């Protein structure tokens with residue numbers, strides 16, 4: 334009886350409150366009518382389940398759990414900052430996963446990797462082009478530092494603070510995104526093109542090397558190019574942002590080869606893709622939303638055109654790294670295969686696939702790599718090291 338009285342009292346109070354609120358200010362509950370029946374995240378999960386269970390087999394359930402869990406970040410240390418950033422981060426329990434392996438790395442580079450040759454000859458046989466494999470002789474820049482919390486530790490980084498000149502001390506990014514930049518192997522005096530650069534995480538990594546003579550950063554999206562400029566201004570001192578060192582453009586990258594061919598020592602082609610992690614976790618700006626189906630289906634063709642343009646933009650002897658943040662074979666391996674074939678057939682450019690196994694071997698304690706990939710290397714998400722997915726493949730222009 335007492336409970337019934339209480340309920341009545343409560344409902345009367347709500348009615349009183351409603352009558353006090355002017356009708357125009359009342360919030361109409363219409364979420365049920367406007368919410369899509371199938372949210373993009375759900376469509377993405379259905380797509381991933383269907384595609385990746387076939388592609389990854391028994392690995393998929395554990396990758397799926399990791400993809401649906403909170404991702405782990407790395408903090409790219411900004412060498413241009415006047416703060417003692419690295420020491421502060423180390424005091425919080427982080428470690429620089431790049432310098433940690435430096436000594437080990439050099440010995441790795443000198444030894445041929447067990448099984449690498451067998452696997453690589455497999456690549457040439459399995460794929461339709463005759464790209465021979467080259468062992469990577471890359472030298473890791475001692476200036477690129479990226480810290481992570483230890484394996485299994487999911488502590489979040491605090492936001493970076495500006496130093497006395499307003500430059501931020503570190504940039505938070507998926508630590509695996511540093512790998513394509515390390516694979517690019519930028520050397521002193523190189524000219525470098527970052528074809529799809531916004532918001533600028535990888536451009537920042539490349540600038541940390543302090544070895545680049547000229548860097549061109551490009552992104553077709555005007556709004557994202559603005560974001561890229563803001564990022565560069567927040568991390569890089571003005572004297573490094575002059576036109577003779579850094580060029581910021583907003584062209585359609587697929588057309589790059591038409592205007593600037595055979596030019597750059599290094600080209601990074603970090604293409605738009607289905608961004609698996611974002612697509613599974615965020616409904617906003619999701620490529621799996623119904624209205625973006627055509628755009629999503631066109632991605633492999635766009636990726637192919639961008640990679641071909643990047644290949645053309647590199648000079649003979651130059652090197653190109655193709656990267657994505659999807660596990661999709663159609664957006665990764667198939668794009669590279671077709672690009673190598675079309676570069677030869679349509680443009681007379683011979684390419685060699687560079688073996689990145691020595692690089693992945695160095696970082697095997699920090700990241701989980703997909704086993705037995707026929708072409709390129711891929712970081713797969715794992716609950717104890719929840720980075721990636723990041724796919725990368727390196728090509729060298731022979732002609």
Ligand SMILES: C[S@@+](CC[C@H](N)C(=O)[O-])C[C@H]1O[C@@H](n2cnc3c(N)ncnc32)[C@H](O)[C@@H]1O
Pocket residue numbers: 510528529530531532533534535536551552553554557584585586587603604605606
């Ligand atoms: C994966 S994001 C690049 C991320 C960036 N490299 C980084 O590390 O911060 C892909 C970018 O490609 C850009 N893009 C899409 N189509 C393009 C095109 N035709 N030419 C150049 N950029 C393009 C998108 O605007 C997007 O910013």
